[in-house]
Amino acid sequence: MPTADERWGRLNSVIENIEDRAARHTEKIDSTGAADLSKPTVLDDFHGRVEALIDRSELLGLGRRGNRLMFVALYEKAPQLTPGTEAWRTPLLAGLLAAEVEFRGPLRLSQTQNVLLATEFETLAEELRKAGLPAHAVLAWRRAVALHRLTEDVQAEDRCGLALARARRRATTPAWRRIPGAISDLLCGYGYRPFWLLGWVAVQLVVFSLLGLAWRGTVSRGDVIYLCTVGFLNPLDPGNTKDMAAPAEALFAVEAWLGVVSISVFFALLVRKWFRL
Numbered sequence: 001m002p003t004a005d006e007r008w009g010r011l012n013s014v015i016e017n018i019e020d021r022a023a024r025h026t027e028k029i030d031s032t033g034a035a036d037l038s039k040p041t042v043l044d045d046f047h048g049r050v051e052a053l054i055d056r057s058e059l060l061g062l063g064r065r066g067n068r069l070m071f072v073a074l075y076e077k078a079p080q081l082t083p084g085t086e087a088w089r090t091p092l093l094a095g096l097l098a099a100e101v102e103f104r105g106p107l108r109l110s111q112t113q114n115v116l117l118a119t120e121f122e123t124l125a126e127e128l129r130k131a132g133l134p135a136h137a138v139l140a141w142r143r144a145v146a147l148h149r150l151t152e153d154v155q156a157e158d159r160c161g162l163a164l165a166r167a168r169r170r171a172t173t174p175a176w177r178r179i180p181g182a183i184s185d186l187l188c189g190y191g192y193r194p195f196w197l198l199g200w201v202a203v204q205l206v207v208f209s210l211l212g213l214a215w216r217g218t219v220s221r222g223d224v225i226y227l228c229t230v231g232f233l234n235p236l237d238p239g240n241t242k243d244m245a246a247p248a249e250a251l252f253a254v255e256a257w258l259g260v261v262s263i264s265v266f267f268a269l270l271v272r273k274w275f276r277l
Contacts, residue, residue, distance in 0.1 A: 014053070015074060018101070021049040022094035026087045029133070042135050046093075050100045067112040071098035075120050079127050089131050096124050096136060103143055111151060118147035122160060125167065134171035141167050158192050158273075165190040194269035201262050205232060208255045215245035227252065232259035 028045050069075070078095030081088055099120050102109065109117065125140035141164035148157040169181035181190075188196050209228040216224045227240055235256040241248045 011070065014101075015071065015098075017053060018071070018074065018097050019090070019094045021053065022097050023087060023090050025049055025093055025097075026090045029089065029093075030087075043139060046097075046136070046139075050097060050104065053097065053101050054105050067110055067116075069113060069116050069120070070102060070107075071095075074098040075123075078124060081127065081131060089133070092124065092127055092131055092133075093136070095120070096128065096140060099124060099140070099143065103147075114147045114151050115153075118144045118151070118153075118156070118160075121147065122163075125163065129167065129170070134167060138164065138167045138171050162189055162192040165192075188265070188269060191269045191272065194266055194273055197262060197266040197269070201232075201259075201266075204255070204258060204262065205229065208232070208251065211251055212244075212248065215248040215251065217244040217248070219243050228255065231255050233263070 025046055029042070032042060074091075074095050075098065077091040080091060099117060102113075102117055103121075121140045121144040125137045125144060128134075128137035128140055141160055144160040145157055145164055148160055165181070166185060169178045169185070172178050172181065184190050187200055188194055205228060208231075209225050212224040212228045213221060219227075224244075227236060230236070231240075231252045232255055236252045238249065241252060
């Protein structure tokens with residue numbers, strides 16, 4: 001068994017190696033165009049450096065001491081960014097490299113370490129987003145989701161799952177391909193926030209009620225509001241709109257279709273959330 005001094009020396013050696021590889025990866029990123037930083041291929045160089053670190057024999061010699069993470073010193077440096085300075089992303093990428101080594105390395109993590117490392121990945125992901133490294137942020141959020149799933153923290157898993165979906169959208173190029181994801185996020189938080197759909201149902205009811213009142217013909221206002229409320233869940237009979245303006249029939253047909261889709265999607269997402277399907 002190595003002495004404390006020997007272990008400390010090995011740890012410092014690994015940390016220096018991580019910082020050196022992070023510096024070289026930063027150089028690679030700095031030579032890459034800003035438009036290419038969102039592409040998954042930008043991670044190929046990063047993964048290669050992680051795999052080279054994992055193969056180092058020093059890791060096995062370090063062992064685990066208690067429930068602390070090995071590279072706390074690097075995690076503390078990671079958020080200290082000063083944009084515009086030379087190689088300013090290096091400490092952040094060193095933190096991500098260290099976290100990947102802990103996550104994928106030969107030394108098994110305890111339950112407490114899984115929770116701590118998930119927290120570090122969340123912090124790193126947010127800082128990577130601010131640093132303009134969307135593909136790296138996606139990787140960090142993926143690791144956070146996986147670790148929270150291991151610890152069976154459902155709320156944290158959902159929180160990070162939503163953040164991961166948003167990070168993937170930001171990493172999507174060209175920009176027009178982000179539109180479907182933005183709509184999904186706005187409507188229901190990528191399925192992680194199904195109750196948001198009820199808010200949109202309320203908006204739909206208000207819009208259809210206003211249009212119905214504009215085309216109500218000889219029908220009373222109270223009857224129009226009633227028809228708009230009922231028509232959202234059940235298609236109306238043509239006789240219900242015979243005393244209204246011509247566009248009203250099409251209005252209630254569209255409302256019925258949107259109602260079926262909205263409610264069906266809401267319950268599907270709700271069941272998925274409750275029963276973790």
